[in-house]
Amino acid sequence: MPELERDAGRLTFKLVYYGPAQGGKTTNLMQLHDLVGAEMKGELMTLETQHDRTLFFDLLPLGFRAPSGLTIRFRLFTVPGQVAHDGTRKAVLSRADGVVFVADSQRTEATNNGESFQNLVENLGRVGLDLEHLPIVVQFNKRDLPSILSEDEVRERYEGAPWPLVFASAISGSGVVQTFRVLLQGVWRQFASELELDTVHGLDEAAFLRAALGEAR
Amino acid sequence: MSGEAGFDREFVLGELIAARDADELCAQLTPVLGAPVALLDATGAPFGAAAEPPGAIRAPLVLELEPLAYLACACDAAALKAAARVVRWGLLSRARFRMVSDLHLEAVRADYAKLQQQNEALRASEAKYRELAEALDAKVKEQVRIIDERQRQLYQAERLASIGQLAAGVAHEINNPLGFVTSNLSSAERYLAQLEALREYVPAERWKTADMDFVLEDFAELISDSQQGVARIARIVRDLKGFSSVDKPDVQLANLNEHLESLFAVIAGQKPAGVTLESELGPLPPLTCLPGHLNQAFLNILQNALQAVDQHGTVTLRSCATDTHIIVQIDDDGPGIAAEVLPHIFDPFYTTRGVGGGTGLGLTVARDVVLTHGGTITADNRPEGGARFTVELPL
Numbered sequence: 001m002p003e004l005e006r007d008a009g010r011l012t013f014k015l016v017y018y019g020p021a022q023g024g025k026t027t028n029l030m031q032l033h034d035l036v037g038a039e040m041k042g043e044l045m046t047l048e049t050q051h052d053r054t055l056f057f058d059l060l061p062l063g064f065r066a067p068s069g070l071t072i073r074f075r076l077f078t079v080p081g082q083v084a085h086d087g088t089r090k091a092v093l094s095r096a097d098g099v100v101f102v103a104d105s106q107r108t109e110a111t112n113n114g115e116s117f118q119n120l121v122e123n124l125g126r127v128g129l130d131l132e133h134l135p136i137v138v139q140f141n142k143r144d145l146p147s148i149l150s151e152d153e154v155r156e157r158y159e160g161a162p163w164p165l166v167f168a169s170a171i172s173g174s175g176v177v178q179t180f181r182v183l184l185q186g187v188w189r190q191f192a193s194e195l196e197l198d199t200v201h202g203l204d205e206a207a208f209l210r211a212a213l214g215e216a217r
Numbered sequence: 218m219s220g221e222a223g224f225d226r227e228f229v230l231g232e233l234i235a236a237r238d239a240d241e242l243c244a245q246l247t248p249v250l251g252a253p254v255a256l257l258d259a260t261g262a263p264f265g266a267a268a269e270p271p272g273a274i275r276a277p278l279v280l281e282l283e284p285l286a287y288l289a290c291a292c293d294a295a296a297l298k299a300a301a302r303v304v305r306w307g308l309l310s311r312a313r314f315r316m317v318s319d320l321h322l323e324a325v326r327a328d329y330a331k332l333q334q335q336n337e338a339l340r341a342s343e344a345k346y347r348e349l350a351e352a353l354d355a356k357v358k359e360q361v362r363i364i365d366e367r368q369r370q371l372y373q374a375e376r377l378a379s380i381g382q383l384a385a386g387v388a389h390e391i392n393n394p395l396g397f398v399t400s401n402l403s404s405a406e407r408y409l410a411q412l413e414a415l416r417e418y419v420p421a422e423r424w425k426t427a428d429m430d431f432v433l434e435d436f437a438e439l440i441s442d443s444q445q446g447v448a449r450i451a452r453i454v455r456d457l458k459g460f461s462s463v464d465k466p467d468v469q470l471a472n473l474n475e476h477l478e479s480l481f482a483v484i485a486g487q488k489p490a491g492v493t494l495e496s497e498l499g500p501l502p503p504l505t506c507l508p509g510h511l512n513q514a515f516l517n518i519l520q521n522a523l524q525a526v527d528q529h530g531t532v533t534l535r536s537c538a539t540d541t542h543i544i545v546q547i548d549d550d551g552p553g554i555a556a557e558v559l560p561h562i563f564d565p566f567y568t569t570r571g572v573g574g575g576t577g578l579g580l581t582v583a584r585d586v587v588l589t590h591g592g593t594i595t596a597d598n599r600p601e602g603g604a605r606f607t608v609e610l611p612l
Binding site: 012014040041042045047048056057059061062063071073075077085086087088090091092094095 | 223224225227279280281282283309313316317320321323324325327328331
């Protein structure tokens with residue numbers, strides 16, 4: 001559930017980029033930082049890394065002010081992908097309001113994707129989040145590499161899964177904003193009526209997306 | 218959610234710097250900027266001792282999106298901004314450190330809780346398996362014991378069966394000739410009377426010379442003796458059949474005294490002359506049992522007693538009934554049972570007799586039979602000397 005501080009006039013969404021090790025989660029945030037033109041944009045905070053691998057998490061704050069005056073903030077986190085850091089991954093995942101699952105498109109990574117998604121499902125259960133209602137987007141990253149699963153193969157495999165699929169190449173930035181947009185859509189649809197975004201704060205779905213992504217009207 | 222101090226909460230100024238450190242920071246910055254410096258919190262209120270100097274301008278300190286604090290000083294704006302960047306850098310480092318350490322703590326706690334759960338589960342399963350292993354050991358022992366017992370019962374049953382077959386065969390074979398011998402003796406008795414009737418036709422002289430009076434008299438006596446002998450053979454055959462119960466192999470309601478009597482008749486023939494057999498049989502209610510097997514058990518105990526008294530002594534068989542049990546006692550006045558023998562007396566193949574003297578199975582078989590009937594058997598030494606075996610059979 002997003003954190004609403006009525007006194008401070010702030011609403012904060014916690015969004016988590018999950019997925020197998022070295023799948024491009026941090027790269028997604030780095031590209032978002034450059035590509036998104038949101039009204040408020042913080043620095044990408046990268047905690048300690050080891051050989052280019054995230055040990056704790058990365059944090060990218062984004063935000064805008066709603067017509068009602070409410071400050072809406074998004075705090076985008078990445079989790080450490082390595083299997084060993086499950087405790088940290090679980091702690092980062094807790095209190096999430098939306099999840100991007102960054103899968104690696106390479107054929108050799110299919111097993112890691114599956115295990116990581118299984119781990120996501122287990123950890124959601126452990127931190128008390130409901131897989132049915134949590135907005136989740138599956139991003140197939142690294143479309144620029146050779147020997148990857150074709151889009152048709154991916155669609156075939158994910159046929160029947162309820163989550164939207166986005167193809168991306170985070171290293172070049174393609175599909176990164178689209179992924180974030182689809183997640184924001186899911187977040188708006190999940191929480192809009194509860195938080196009175198449309199009725200009280202003047203944010204219909206289109207306005208919400210426009211403001212969050214910093215796109216011109 | 219805000220109530221929980223999650224690693225991902227947004228920090229307030231007080232969490233990142235102590236008031237004393239803020240004072241030190243302001244004091245150090247004052248000569249750098251050339252005017253008094255104050256640190257204000259997110260609401261603009263002074264943090265620490267230094268109040269906002271008059272005419273000061275504010276430089277925001279932003280960690281994420283919104284100002285966490287302000288640096289206030291009446292000085293050049295560019296210089297203040299530069300100083301604010303340095304201070305922000307310090308606060309950001311503090312914030313990162315706090316986030317990582319809180320996250321680490323959260324993860325460690327979660328891992329520890331998980332480990333504890335696993336440990337408990339492990340302990341539970343270990344206990345379960347230990348229990349299983351112990352139960353298994355006991356079960357194996359119990360099975361071995363049962364197999365052992367079944368084997369002895371089988372041995373016993375086969376032995377009984379062969380005795381029974383032998384007895385049946387012998388009884389059959391003997392009964393036939395016994396029948397015509399009995400019948401012939403009766404005929405002979407009748408013929409003797411006819412012979413005696415010839416006396417008046419034989420000259421007295423010839424009669425006397427042939428000593429016919431004595432012959433006839435002795436003849437009658439011979440026949441009578443033979444008849445008695447035949448009757449005895451018939452009775453032995455009957456006892457043998459009764460003892461082996463060959464014609465009634467199943468569970469039945471039996472009067473134990475009848476069986477004990479026929480048993481006595483069987484062993485009476487085996488005992489040495491110097492041994493006295495005594496029986497004191499009290500009235501018994503009928504008992505549901507396998508009479509053939511019980512006979513074998515009592516025979517084994519009696520034979521043990523006979524062997525104990527050797528050539529001279531007394532063996533006493535006693536029976537009585539309580540409300541719940543039939544009690545049979547077999548006493549002898551032999552040397553009694555040695556203390557080191559007593560604990561093993563019912564063990565299979567344990568024997569004090571020399572090779573060929575006994576199989577070491579007699580009393581074992583007796584015990585097994587009694588146990589099969591749900592009863593108990595005990596061996597003791599009598600205070601007046603000799604041994605006593607007591608069998609209790611539940612009604």
